[in-house]
Amino acid sequence: xxxxxxxxxxxxxxxxxxxxxxxxxxxxxxxxxxxxxxxxxxxxxxxxxxxxxxxxxxxxxxxxxxxxxxxxxxxxxxxxxxxxxxxxxxxxxxxxxxxxxxxxxxxxxxxxxxxxxxxxxxxxxxxxxxxxxxxxxxxxxxxxxxxxxxxxxxxxxxxxxxxxxxxxxxxxxxxxxxxxxxxxxxxxxxxxxxxxxxxxxxxxxxxxxxxxxxxxxxxxxxxxxxxxxxxxxxxxxxxxxxxxxxxxxxxxxxxxxxxxxxxxxxxxxxxxxxxxxxxxxxxxxxxxxxxxxxxxxxxxxxxxxxxxxxxxxxx
Amino acid sequence: xxxxxxxxxxxxxxxxxxxxxxxxxxxxxxxxxxxxxxxxxxxxxxxxxxxxxxxxxxxxxxxxxxxxxxxxxxxxxxxxxxxxxxxxxxxxxxxxxxxxxxxxxxxxxxxxxxxxxxxxxxxxxxxxxxxxxxxxxxxxxxxxxxxxxxxxxxxxxxxxxxxxxxxxxxxxxxxxxxxxxxxxxxxxxxxxxxxxxxxxxxxxxxxxxxxxxxxxxxxxxxxxxxxxxxxxxxxxxxxxxxxxxxxxxxxxxxxxxxxxxxxxxxxxxxxxxxxxxxxxxxxxxxxxxxxxxxxxxxxxxxxxxxxxxxxxxxx
Numbered sequence: 312x313x314x315x316x317x318x319x320x321x322x323x324x325x326x327x328x329x330x331x332x333x334x335x336x337x338x339x340x341x342x343x344x345x346x347x348x349x350x351x352x353x354x355x356x357x358x359x360x361x362x363x364x365x366x367x368x369x370x371x372x373x374x375x376x377x378x379x380x381x382x383x384x385x386x387x388x389x390x391x392x393x394x395x396x397x398x399x400x401x402x403x404x405x406x407x408x409x410x411x412x413x414x415x416x417x418x419x420x421x422x423x424x425x426x427x428x429x430x431x432x433x434x435x436x437x438x439x440x441x442x443x444x445x446x447x448x449x450x451x452x453x454x455x456x457x458x459x460x461x462x463x464x465x466x467x468x469x470x471x472x473x474x475x476x477x478x479x480x481x482x483x484x485x486x487x488x489x490x491x492x493x494x495x496x497x498x499x500x501x502x503x504x505x506x507x508x509x510x511x512x513x514x515x516x517x518x519x520x521x522x523x524x525x526x527x528x529x530x531x532x533x534x535x536x537x538x539x540x541x542x543x544x545x546x547x548x549x550x551x552x553x554x555x556x557x558x559x560x561x562x563x564x565x566x567x568x569x570x571x572x573x574x575x576x577x578x579x580x581x582x583x584x585x586x587x588x589x590x591x592x593x594x595x596x597x598x599x600x601x602x603x604x605x606x607x608x609x610x611x612x613x614x615x616x617x618x619x620x621x622x623x624x625x626x
Numbered sequence: 627x628x629x630x631x632x633x634x635x636x637x638x639x640x641x642x643x644x645x646x647x648x649x650x651x652x653x654x655x656x657x658x659x660x661x662x663x664x665x666x667x668x669x670x671x672x673x674x675x676x677x678x679x680x681x682x683x684x685x686x687x688x689x690x691x692x693x694x695x696x697x698x699x700x701x702x703x704x705x706x707x708x709x710x711x712x713x714x715x716x717x718x719x720x721x722x723x724x725x726x727x728x729x730x731x732x733x734x735x736x737x738x739x740x741x742x743x744x745x746x747x748x749x750x751x752x753x754x755x756x757x758x759x760x761x762x763x764x765x766x767x768x769x770x771x772x773x774x775x776x777x778x779x780x781x782x783x784x785x786x787x788x789x790x791x792x793x794x795x796x797x798x799x800x801x802x803x804x805x806x807x808x809x810x811x812x813x814x815x816x817x818x819x820x821x822x823x824x825x826x827x828x829x830x831x832x833x834x835x836x837x838x839x840x841x842x843x844x845x846x847x848x849x850x851x852x853x854x855x856x857x858x859x860x861x862x863x864x865x866x867x868x869x870x871x872x873x874x875x876x877x878x879x880x881x882x883x884x885x886x887x888x889x890x891x892x893x894x895x896x897x898x899x900x901x902x903x904x905x906x907x908x909x910x911x912x913x914x915x916x917x918x919x920x921x922x923x924x925x926x927x928x929x930x931x932x933x934x935x936x937x938x939x940x941x
Contacts, residue, residue, distance in 0.1 A: 390724075396747075397724075397728050405702035409703040410706070412727070413669060413707055416669045437710075
């Protein structure tokens with residue numbers, strides 16, 4: 312497929328859904344830069360929740376309804392891990408486990424290559440046309456400060472079910488991280504950039520916090536690339552996850568407008584849901600165009616339709 | 627349970643069956659020293675076929691009929707590993723995989739301890755009373771020379787289904803290995819030692835080849851410990867595995883008598899199957915007593931019965 316190339320920035324399930332919609336139009340012309348701040352080690356294996364959610368969605372094997380994990384997966388290994396006394400609150404399915412096993416084996420192999428190279432190999436094995444690119448090859452674990460102190464992200468997100476109030480965020484080691492050559496090349500070729508409807512603070516935030524990432528965006532914009540962002544907040548609420556409470560707790564407005572303010576320096580077109588149409592003038596006052604449409608992606612068709620509208624608005 | 631302590635030396639399925647029979651009588655008074663020459667890395671994980679076969683038999687969860695693996699196990703992770711292009715000829719079940727994942731994680735952990743300590747922790751988690759002790763904490767991989775050259779043991783045993791003629795065996799790194807403190811302590815307390823019906827060349831052989839192991843046996847014998855061996859060859863054939871062909875190929879006799887000759891310097895009581903009763907005088911001429919009985923273990927009762935007869939013969 313010839314034609315303009317697109318970079319999408321994505322985190323969790325909402326981002327994976329739009330990435331899937333974009334892939335339907337773009338195929339190999341799409342590169343998805345994923346947050347790796349959620350990555351963690353479980354049972355000695357590297358688990359990459361955001362990469363893997365995008366992978367499973369692009370491969371069309373994600374759990375229906377949930378959007379993460381693999382549809383119809385079983386938990387025989389997990390139950391047996393629990394029998395050996397392993398922590399079992401982060402439940403990995405058997406087919407999902409295979410990804411973490413294969414990836415960890417390749418990363419440990421002498422000739423295994425960088426994280427990005429290993430991930431690309433796994434993606435090719437599943438026949439993916441787009442590329443999913445970790446934001447960095449170096450670990451940048453997101454940590455969340457609650458009344459208990461600093462927690463690893465998955466301890467807060469999965470084990471404590473996002474219940475505690477978030478007082479502060481940090482991206483450990485981010486100062487030493489850098490965008491990979493593959494990420495730099497993708498931005499270098501992109502004529503459009505899409506910030507997917509992912510948590511702006513802990514999905515898109517870590518990507519933009521990697522030193523050099525904003526410069527890559529700025530260079531792309533200077534070259535004429537256009538940038539769209541799709542609000543993950545609809546009617547003041549996140550469809551999934553803690554973005555709404557986290558925004559409010561950290562001094563932002565839990566609204567599409569609040570998200571627009573975070574992205575105002577980067578974005579040409581801000582995409583709001585129909586229920587937030589009233590906010591369009593205020594978003595436009597920040598210097599962005601707006602696209603008001605149905606942003607709830609309930610099936611493959613609505614993913615592709617939203618992607619198509621976003622791409623059209625960027626032309 | 628008070629009373630005399632017993633050390634069993636075991637390799638594959640036959641050894642695991644007799645170990646299970648012995649455990650029925652001895653409980654925590656039994657230590658099973660297992661061959662680690664078959665151990666291998668699969669998908670970056672340490673797999674210990676002999677340890678694990680004994681573990682699953684002692685836990686009563688082994689695959690009926692086969693004797694290795696876990697009864698009712700599924701292969702979802704393995705199929706997915708194959709989808710990522712991982713070698714799939716060594717098929718690990720989902721519940722079985724959990725053991726390799728948990729063990730490898732603990733071995734890699736900074737505070738994980740030695741191989742023996744990690745294995746004992748996993749055994750305790752399954753509620754085992756006997757202890758299964760790796761012959762050594764250091765790797766001693768068995769290698770098999772065929773017309774193709776030197777092969778890793780599992781390449782010969784599983785991938786090539788024991789088809790090639792075996793020209794030579796070696797236990798790589800054995801010169802640098804030593805019995806663990808746990809193995810030394812078990813021999814130090816044993817009043818009886820049982821060489822289980824395992825392949826004398828690639829199951830019992832590697833254990834006895836660890837420098838210091840024969841001295842531990844000799845010291846136990848000098849203290850009054852008695853030693854029995856159960857022939858893995860019945861009517862000239864191995865019930866399972868390549869022991870018969872391997873014995874013949876390497877210049878030994880593929881018979882109970884041929885096995886007895888290999889063990890003559892160690893053993894007080896040699897146990898032959900009823901079908902080999904004719905060989906008893908020749909075995910006795912080597913300086914051993916004989917026990918002639920039914921050595922085919924088809925169920926838990928026959929395992930316990932054979933174990934009971936062996937223990938009685940050693941009293």
